[in-house]
Amino acid sequence: MLIVNKLNQFYGGSHILRDVAFEAPVGEVTCILGRNGVGKSTLLRCLMGQLAARSGEVRLQGEDIRTLAPHQRVERGMAYVPQGREIFPRLSVEENLRMGLARFKGRQGRVLPDSVFEMFPVLYEMRHRRGGDLSGGQQQQLAIGRALVSRPSLLILDEPTEGIQPSIIKEIGNVIRQLASRGDMAILLVEQYYDFAEALADRYVVMSRGEVVQRGHGHAMAGDRVRELLAI
Numbered sequence: 001m002l003i004v005n006k007l008n009q010f011y012g013g014s015h016i017l018r019d020v021a022f023e024a025p026v027g028e029v030t031c032i033l034g035r036n037g038v039g040k041s042t043l044l045r046c047l048m049g050q051l052a053a054r055s056g057e058v059r060l061q062g063e064d065i066r067t068l069a070p071h072q073r074v075e076r077g078m079a080y081v082p083q084g085r086e087i088f089p090r091l092s093v094e095e096n097l098r099m100g101l102a103r104f105k106g107r108q109g110r111v112l113p114d115s116v117f118e119m120f121p122v123l124y125e126m127r128h129r130r131g132g133d134l135s136g137g138q139q140q141q142l143a144i145g146r147a148l149v150s151r152p153s154l155l156i157l158d159e160p161t162e163g164i165q166p167s168i169i170k171e172i173g174n175v176i177r178q179l180a181s182r183g184d185m186a187i188l189l190v191e192q193y194y195d196f197a198e199a200l201a202d203r204y205v206v207m208s209r210g211e212v213v214q215r216g217h218g219h220a221m222a223g224d225r226v227r228e229l230l231a232i
């Protein structure tokens with residue numbers, strides 16, 4: 001379970017995150033929604049430790065991790081699929097996936113789990129191809145696969161549907177649903193594509209200008225008029 005409480009972040013004098021608070025329980029998909037520039041990516045970078053938050057609390061499984069370095073957060077079970085995917089274009093698909101094993105020692109650190117190829121069969125077919133030769137959608141699957149290889153207890157995805165063709169969006173949606181129902185990880189999904197978010201969210205959080213302005217259960221998103229809120 002991830003608990004974020006009163007998180008504040010500034011860029012210079014601009015107050016970007018304002019007392020942000022929410023929870024992401026294990027076995028659920030928590031969607032963060034908001035228009036461009038409201039601070040979603042900044043929030044995720046603070047959660048991963050790429051940016052030091054000015055104040056507040058970030059708890060994972062009860063431990064306050066706010067001052068830990070990114071690699072320590074990965075060791076604690078956090079995995080991040082950044083916007084733009086950031087795969088290694090010159091490394092093979094298999095080598096990219098192996099990057100996700102970095103937190104393990106011994107045999108566990110050498111063997112890729114079959115489950116990642118079962119979820120994304122295309123990654124098995126293309127395991128010897130260079131990451132940069134894959135389509136955008138396949139690269140997104142690779143980035144998610146690499147995150148899963150680290151067997152996270154918290155999987156963070158930043159706009160996984162951005163620039164991806166509908167058939168692969170559907171596959172990615174199925175994988176996210178399957179991962180949530182396994183009940184061993186919390187999933188935090190930042191998404192601008194409303195229908196995708198509504199279909200997957202167990203709970204939602206809407207941000208505007210660095211603040212949480214609304215939250216609720218995923219099944220209540222239509223009744224809560226979240227789509228209209230995002231259009232304002």
Ligand SMILES: Nc1ncnc2c1ncn2[C@@H]1O[C@H](COP(=O)(O)OP(=O)(O)OP(=O)(O)O)[C@@H](O)[C@H]1O
Pocket residue numbers: 011016034035036037038039040041042043
């Ligand atoms: N390195 C930076 N220095 C100064 N301001 C920044 C920096 N990065 C982002 N910002 C500003 O902080 C605000 C929040 O940006 P952020 O990227 O977190 O928003 P977002 O909700 O993720 O938007 P998008 O969906 O476009 O990525 C924006 O006003 C942006 O211009």
